Amino acid sequence: MGQQPITFLRQVVALCTYPELLESPHFPADAKERAQRILLYCGGQSLGSYSASQGLNCIRQDVAKYMETRDGGVPAESDNIYITTGASDGITTIMKLLVSGEGRMRTGVMIPIPQYPLYSAAISELGATQINYYLDEENGWALDKNELKRNLSAAREYCNPKVLCIINPGNPTGQVQSRKGIEDVIRFAYEEKLFILADEVYQENIYSEDCKFHSFKKVLYEMGPEYFSTVELVSFHSTSKGYTGECGFRGGYMEVINMDPEVKAQLEKLLSVRLCSPVPGQVAMDVVVNPPKPGEESYxxxxxxxxxxxxxxxxxxxxxxxxxxxxxxxxxxxxxxxxxxxxxxxxxxxxxxxxxxxxxxxxxxxxxxxxxxxxxxxxxxxxxxxxxxxxxxxxxxxxxxxxxxxxxxxxxxxxxxxxxxxx
Missing domain, CATH: 3.90.1150.10 (Aspartate Aminotransferase, domain 1)
Known part of the structure; x- marks a missing residue:
């Protein structure tokens, strides 16, 4: 599509992949510093080693700092961060964790229509039940709380609704949800005891001057402890979108909020089956969340x-x-x-x-x-x-x-x- 790679990202990945380049005068000092720090956390100081299943510790720390900065100081813990093989890997892993039951007790998953087909495919593969809720095209593809309620009530006749998926900004629809709309969704999930999956991979891609990205995590926190201490939420981000467009590195992360510790232990087991996400993709994700700062050579x-x-x-x-x-x-x-x-x-x-x-x-x-x-x-x-x-x-x-x-x-x-x- 003609979009050029971000130089700094490719430099850091190159330095991590071939550390001999750290002696080259053709790479900036700040790229070398980041590469050296990441390599210290790699087994044998090599990108070719497995990482911990949850991801390299230094990168999870950088993700947590990034989220705190993005959300105006809302606390983030690296223990709640999981580096994934793109956002898709995280979404399907959480779905596997949540799907259970048979017949009318089979897990129901609410997804927006129109939706990104990853969701319907994962629901079908796992044998869950798809619950559609329609976005309001006449109102700029807005979320309608009454539409959510109607479809949830109908679905309870044939399944056990447990999961609510939100894509913000929207794919394929391109809308950005308002803060009020997000608050409505969180209240709905709180009242109905639904687990929220917040697909936020396009958070950097906001074009309208009238719109602003509000993370579900930040809104949840600002709604007070009644919500922030109880609503279960997983949010997702990726190297594939934004301004980087680095789809092939398969870098991503998810943050897990309010998951029961025993369930979280099962999540870590589930992730350990695939050993770890690609380490070069983890490095690319690190550059997204830890870019050059003012005063640094590459800024x-x-x-x-x-x-x-x-x-x-x-x-x-x-x-x-x-x-x-x-x-x-x-x-x-x-x-x-x-x-x-x-x-x-x-x-x-x-x-x-x-x-x-x-x-x-x-x-x-x-x-x-x-x-x-x-x-x-x-x-x-x-x-x-x-x-x-x-x-x-x-x-x-x-x-x-x-x-x-x-x-x-x-x-x-x-x-x-x-x-x-x-x-």
Missing amino acids: ELFTLEKMKVLHNLAEKAKLTEDVLNTIPGMHCNPLQGALYAFPRIFVPPKAIEEAETHGMVPDMFYCMKLLEETGICVIPGSGFGQKEGTYHFRMTILLPIEKLKVLLQNVKNFHTRFLRKYT
């Missing part, structure tokens, strides 16, 4: 690279939203955060009929036509879930801006032809 270049990536993403989010909303028969909610657009598309009745003759759902038919005619690959909304009778697709905003302009114009031209053909 200026790091800040310049970081802000360039985030500025470009914000510009591309606005461009995508604006262009999609000029297309007749298409509507895109404001792209407040994350890395995607999820526009609603009008599919004419004739196109729906033709899709049926091909054994396809209408938005898959639309996306296949788009792919065949333009070479543009987007994902049909049916892959994420959507209200019956509505159709969407998800596209990324990651392309270099000049290519993105061409892509959006091609989507516009295709959609115009599609409507002309089938209306």
Whole structure:
């Protein structure tokens, strides 16, 4: 997609991987200091050694400090931090821990619709019960507490709801939840004794000036001890998103709050089965949470690279939203955060009929036509879930801006032809 790696991150990983480079004059002193510190915590001072299953101790300490700074002093303990193989590994591990029972006592997991398909796949694989709650598209994909209550009450007839998943900022929808919305969710989880999974991997990707990222942990703490000492919460972060985009390193972490000590012991056993997350990914995660500080040699270049990536993403989010909303028969909610657009598309009745003759759902038919005619690959909304009778697709905003302009114009031209053909 043309996004350049963050120099400092690659330098620290390179130095840890090949320590002989510590003698090279081509690496800055602050990158060398970080690499040397991390290597001291590695078995044999080598990145090729297993780490503790929970992750390198120094990196968990850095994650805890990062979270305290991010949340304005809300305390974080390194013992509650687990370094994971991307956020996905943490999410599926916690799901394994929570799923139990048979029949009407089978664990129910509430997930947003539209959702990131990792959740429905994990629920299916583990034999849990999926409980959908719909985000309010007409209200910028907001969370509706009444919608949560309705679906929870209905689900209690056929399963045992125990888990509530939240994705903030949203994937595929790109919304940023308000503080009030988060408070409502926490109260709901408190009242209904639900375990919250807070997927916060896009926390750095906030583009709208009217929006701010509020971590579930911070809001929970500020709601007072009645909530902070009882509501069970796990939050997730990753090297794959934000301004780094380092998906291949498979770095991530999760913080566990208010988990029963005996259950926590089982979590550590479960994590020990996979030995440890990739140590180079742990190093990449450390740079995300412990970047260069003012006065350090790499601070200026790091800040310049970081802000360039985030500025470009914000510009591309606005461009995508604006262009999609000029297309007749298409509507895109404001792209407040994350890395995607999820526009609603009008599919004419004739196109729906033709899709049926091909054994396809209408938005898959639309996306296949788009792919065949333009070479543009987007994902049909049916892959994420959507209200019956509505159709969407998800596209990324990651392309270099000049290519993105061409892509959006091609989507516009295709959609115009599609409507002309089938209306």
